[in-house]
Amino acid sequence: MKADKTFLRVALLLSVPLILVGCGPSKEVLQREQDLFVQAWDKKSTCGNTENDAPAARAIVEKDRLRGLTRYTTADAPESMADRTDVSYMPGHGTQISYTSADGRSWLWYPGNSRILQGRWKLDDSKDYLQVCYDYGPGTRNPMMKDAGPGFQCGNFQHQNVFMLDTKRGDVFGLTSARVVKPLPRDAAKPYSPGCAPARKPLLKNGNPPIENLQKDLKGFLAPAG
Template identity: 35%
Template sequence: MMGHACCATLGPWSGLELDGTGLRRAVIRLGGQLATLLEGVNLKERDRIELPDSPEQIPTEELSALATQWFSGRTVLYYNTAHGNQIEYYDPSGWLYLWYPRNKRAVPGGWYIEGEDLYARYGPNTYNPVTRRYGGDWQRSSLVSMIRDVVDSAPRDVFELSTGRVPFPLRAHPAYPSIAAVKPEP
């Protein structure tokens, strides 16, 4: 369950490029070439996600359609100061899998987009330590706020969160600069 704030710098392997239309493009680079995110995961030109600099200026019907492309079938790394690092896989079927800092398992839930908002619901036995609320109900998050918290994303279930397992305990802080940088602490 997320609260959202923005990360401006994505680190030496990643960055945001501004194009002439005012859209920022999440790009992972290594030596000027698109880098391999994780073993077997390549970020290709068609897999790039264009994130708007000012998403609040996009008409609602366009924002909703674009957001579905930005999230569906993708693993997304978020960061904000309240929650720290969070990683979610948005299955196109409407299932959602959250890897929350220090959790030993991925938290399953559901998701859908309606208008300018993404709705997520986690089980009633879940707890959000920031809002101090238990799960079970659909929670609305502004797409504009969520987009501002995106650090990086990659196609498919990169960490296989849909299995319910997490590869290691995710640290809350400091922010990971990219999905490729998400590795266990030494």
């Protein structure tokens, strides 16, 4: 694999990420991700912090129904994808920040990358379960997988939401017109991740949800393109 190729988010779509020798996270990290998947489907399990019980947390969830959900359904899919900024954190990939527009375009800010990836997204209901699909074009690769093939790469819609920390309407970080000044730190969102699943979301720190905290933490990392 060439070291200069850009990483893209595909492992979020997979229930069993692939392991490549000498590339990607360790077996222990991948096992941790698998454990979180199992916890997420156990409805008896939950986690969070005391701030999520505060009126401020309830007010955030009321403003945007999708915040606070531990499991999305297929009925949530269009709303969760159209004109949305999402922040996720998983042990293998670290922090990922994305924006998906209502017209099927997508932008991804991935740790270490020198640019914002631009691609496409779509929903596919041709299988027994709803799939969400991404296409970031040739020359991209995933550190857990081989080079991405041509066209859309699809996976279970519900799986990508296991590691979702926060979501908010609109292009919050301005990814559609931004250039990278400093690469996104891999663990930027780690302080706002509960490290367990399913979690009450958003996980508040200092009274703020992850996206608002990261807007402060990452000030100066992006600038307008051009």
